[in-house]
Amino acid sequence: MGTPHIVLVRGDITDQQADAIVNAANSSLLGGGGVDGAIHRRGGPEILEACRALRAAHLGKGLPTGQAVATPAGRLHADHVIHTVGPVFTREEDRSALLASCYRESLRVADGLGARTVAFPAVSAGVYGWPLDDAARIAIDTVRAADTSVAEARFVLFDEEAYAAFAAHLG
Template identity: 80%
Template structure:
């Protein structure tokens, strides 16, 4: 069974096998978690992402999919990049958000990662409501068929931590 824990803080400071990056489809860096991971991990991550774009992911990574690279200077072995959906009032994109977590765990299993740190995918600039994002993240991880021993949700601020804590312990 996978242990689930919550931490308020900076995902780039986690000591785990794999850190999940809430990437954009270009894989070439951006703002928020994506920008922080690229800044703290160093140029090795961007170089690996460029190599992916030059080979299998010429058009970028699709929403809900995941792919791994080196973690560069981060205290992790790998970064698992996943592209979350943008929140929409008109269209239910919940399955795509759940896929981010499921696919990231699938990649973690392929790598042999025992510990994985996740951000709250899509709840930042992509506008997904925190409470619903927490519900989808926790339900998906709890229901996943994975060999990962520990999933750690690393939540940037008190509001995000409270949303996940309410869902985890509620």
């Protein structure tokens, strides 16, 4: 156990080759927009079938915010997809702990799978409205503080603005 090496990549998370790819999912686990939709489309029906099985088994009300669960990766270049539900940003309530939990819980699930490389998106920084600079700070700080068997935590950032925000916090 230790701290993973953090790598930043500008690109499409569905093109990544890793032991596990993290999906910024919605609580239904049944696909959606953004990263979630892209992972489901590219990964194929095996991911949706596994998510439906999880909902039928023990996640009938969906996956709670800040938690994580794994499925097979279907046609992605990975063994597993780790689904985590990020919080929606609001100025009325500090939900930073829930966002940090997404990264901690994803690493915990990755450890249970024996994953050594994990590709993360910028959880909650898209349609969920989390300010990019703060999302990057929480993500980098949380992964840096993690005690995990994951050797490489790769942040896959879709555009130059996100890449720059994460690079600024990586130092």
